[in-house]
Amino acid sequence: MSPVSAYSPAAMPATGAPLVRAENLGKEFEAGASGLLSRHRLTVKAVSAVSLDIHSGETLGLVGESGSGKSTLGRLLLKLIEPTSGRVIFDGRDLAALSRKELRALRRQMQLVFQDPYASLNPRMRVRSIVGEGIEIHRLARGAEKERRIAELLELVGLDAGAMNRYPHEFSGGQRQRIGIARALAVNPRFLVLDEPVSALDVSIQAQIINLLQDLQERLRLTYLFIAHDLRVVEHISQRVAIMYLGKIVELASRDEIYSNPRHPYTRALLSAIPSVNPQARAERIKLPGEVPSPVDPPKGCAFHPRCPYAKDICRKVEPALETGHGGHAVACHVFPPD
């Protein structure tokens, strides 16, 4: 890494305190008026009352179907969108309490990697400017030093330094994703939200990018929130996994717990959807009936009950709280409470 002291990660916080903490975080979007002149507004609860901790150096996998609010949650943690309720504490500082200038300075420490490697790079800018943008904004280096730093970053993500003079359209999807990662790393962040970073890539390239991300995490002591829409992708990289359904976390546990001892019926269904390598060992596939309900009008009680094969009366009336049991395994389910 660069010898410039500004680049070395800031002193680690006292262990124990989470790097990122969400408290009761919620986001409602207006879905437009129901009629042209109606004053009645519809709101979509993209994320409702989510609390979670992300510890320094770990990878938290966040899994959910599209529309479950996982990307919104990721952006709320980075304060790229304003929460309608709750707050985010980053490294002991409440993001809502920061001035605009302080927030901009803090952005150096938390970055985002996007799903779409095409739309996330400005087609009119050379790689040099794309990767160098953060360096310029935070005045981390200038002139030759900046050039050297950009070349370093490109090599760090497995690209040739010659890529600097090229435009994004000259690269493949996987290479573009590497450029996007280099851009995020340019400001030497501590926390990265990886918003489905491999979903748009070929399977063979997915593994490369995941390996790269793991390698970078070790070398740069990064903390990840890895968002994915299936459990298979996060299995190798996450220490803990959170499962989201309709804006809520329904299960949160260590990776081994989630994969070996899933509690929530939704988690079980997701796990059963992973194709097994061994055709003999194939577990029975749990098929969920119906579609994800509309977040404009979520079901009463447990949001999952209309599709749940185990639903009981209480599930239709009372919303289950996320309760933590033995070994930090948290589940929000009436039928399968935590151990």
Place this chain on the structure above:
Amino acid sequence: MSAAAPRTDIRLEAPPPERQASLGAKLRREWRLASWPVRLSTLCLAVFYILALGSPVIAPYNPTRQYRSLPDCPPMALHLAAPSEWRRGFFYAYPMRMTDAVRRTYAEERGVRTWVHLFSRGHIFTTAPGAPPYFLLGSDALGRDLFSRIVYGSRVSMFIGILGVAITFSLGITIGALSGYVGGLLDNLIMRWSEIEMSLPSFYFLLALAAIIPSGMSTVKTFFMIVAIMSFIGWAGFARVIRGMTASVRSVPYVEAARALGASRWRILRRHVIPSVMGYAIVAATLSIPGFILGESALSLLGLGIQEPAASWGNLLAQAEDVHALAHYPWILLPGVFIFLAVMSFNFLGDHLRDRLDPSHLR
């Protein structure tokens, strides 16, 4: 998922030498890519701007000089002198003599020659001070050289478009980008204001505003007033399109990435938003230049624009309003041909630019 085999796409071959073609090579390439109407348009506009910039040299006479004995004189033929006479001049014309003072008919005086000197006395071509004048495109009702007046008039028409577009363009881009990017109340205010402005019938509005211009104002001041008025009317539509494009760029991931990096709004506007709407803006600007030219012509035609004795293509054309004059002295319609050519050229060029700057054509 097992570790994938090493792929070849990670390592890039050595970067190609910088493709920084020289400006000349780029222009030659553009010329090759252009169709013949576009080439003609470019040439046409080049000639017009040369006329405008070099008016005092190109115009053979003072545009306000009245040759009282030669009103409504037709264009004169130019004759090539015999080689033996070349020390006196290469070209000559036969002076015109009025044969009917009422109907203003002319006949050439075959016995006399007026020599047309090239590159003399600071003009590209002119006649000796005392000699009868040579009217390339005829003269107007006051005996002023129409060609000289068209040349001087091109200054107004060619620069009103550029200046007007420069103002509309900067206003529209700034206001539109701001409105689209900041959004919220500011966006609402700006857009409602632009709607009010757009709902006014623009030509009547133009007339009303032009009528305010005091009649005693100098030509230069009038010129700037007209530009200001037309820009004031024209920015709204432009700003609205820029606003829409900006609002759509705002949610693009690369803009979000810039926000995540801590870029200020101003930086995002400058680095990401404005460059992405620039292609459209350039095309729209080129295509709106004819509007300014025509607007000025219309005002001048109605006597609200550039005032006599100063010349503009619009007020020169005003003389062609009279059917009688038009029937007998058709050359006074020539300024209209110049307006037509300029407008068509800008339209062809704008169309061509739209094709060239279309993102799907980007390399």
